[in-house]
Amino acid sequence: MTYETILFEVKDQVAIITLNRPEAANGLIMTSGRELMHAAIRCDEDPGIRAALLTGRGKFFSAGGDLKYFAESGEGLAQALKEMTVYCHAAASRFLRMDKPLVTAVNGPAAGMGMSFAISGDLVFAAESASFTAAYTAAALSPDGAMTYLLPRFIGLLRTKELMLTNRRLSAKEALEWGLVNRVVPDAELMREAEKLARTLAAGPTRSFGSVKKLLCGTYSESLETQMELEARGIADMSKTADAREGVGAFLARRKPTFTGK
Numbered sequence: 001m002t003y004e005t006i007l008f009e010v011k012d013q014v015a016i017i018t019l020n021r022p023e024a025a026n027g028l029i030m031t032s033g034r035e036l037m038h039a040a041i042r043c044d045e046d047p048g049i050r051a052a053l054l055t056g057r058g059k060f061f062s063a064g065g066d067l068k069y070f071a072e073s074g075e076g077l078a079q080a081l082k083e084m085t086v087y088c089h090a091a092a093s094r095f096l097r098m099d100k101p102l103v104t105a106v107n108g109p110a111a112g113m114g115m116s117f118a119i120s121g122d123l124v125f126a127a128e129s130a131s132f133t134a135a136y137t138a139a140a141l142s143p144d145g146a147m148t149y150l151l152p153r154f155i156g157l158l159r160t161k162e163l164m165l166t167n168r169r170l171s172a173k174e175a176l177e178w179g180l181v182n183r184v185v186p187d188a189e190l191m192r193e194a195e196k197l198a199r200t201l202a203a204g205p206t207r208s209f210g211s212v213k214k215l216l217c218g219t220y221s222e223s224l225e226t227q228m229e230l231e232a233r234g235i236a237d238m239s240k241t242a243d244a245r246e247g248v249g250a251f252l253a254r255r256k257p258t259f260t261g262k
Helices: 030-045 067-072 074-097 113-118 147-155 157-166 172-178 187-202 206-217 224-239 242-253
Strands: 006-011 014-019 051-056 102-106 109-111 123-127 131-133 183-185
Touching: 006 030, 014 030, 014 187, 030 074, 051 187, 067 074, 074 113, 074 206, 102 113, 102 187, 109 113, 113 131, 113 147, 123 172, 123 187, 131 172, 147 157, 172 183, 183 187, 206 224, 206 242, 224 242
Parallel strands: 014 051, 051 102, 102 123, 109 131, 123 183
Antiparallel strands: 006 014
């Protein structure tokens, strides 16, 4: 597929997805949502991809929805947003639920749905110049992109309300302290460190990673007993995989395992 608003390449079994509208702060439009959805589906389905990395080109990760594009939609904005969120939410859902781990490399400011995508990574690296702003209520809008699902789980309701109602901008350092990112690195080292991590994950037991992600997605909605039953079923299912046999055998033989994602 030919993309207009993103770049997509696969290196060492890692899909590198780059938001590519730097002249518009990587603002998201209808085409962006559609292309991100297709990219996420490809990551989910392509056996040659075993990890993914999402970043932005230029000084911004993403300023979120492109307000100029919104204004140009005129009276049709509500209809456009309903369609656009179908694509963006499909992308977010597949990134969050696919077996393959997603690393986000937040190279600059992330706002609105840009922030939603930034914190959707299974592991989140931020450049020192990165910042995070909910931004929606500044334009009299409300959140999307799973922000109201993810933020309360990461930082609690009170801090979530503070970000969403005041549009306080969190620096990368504050985001680390609040638990929104895993690591903050110098700008010049961001992609090198993020790609290194993604390659390490790509060499790991992909289906095992997927089981972890699936269990954690439901941990706040299931009862204790249901969650333990899901854990029991998950570990039993994983024991049937070639990677589990390889992992156990390598441990007993005191050698490094070679995982295939099968």
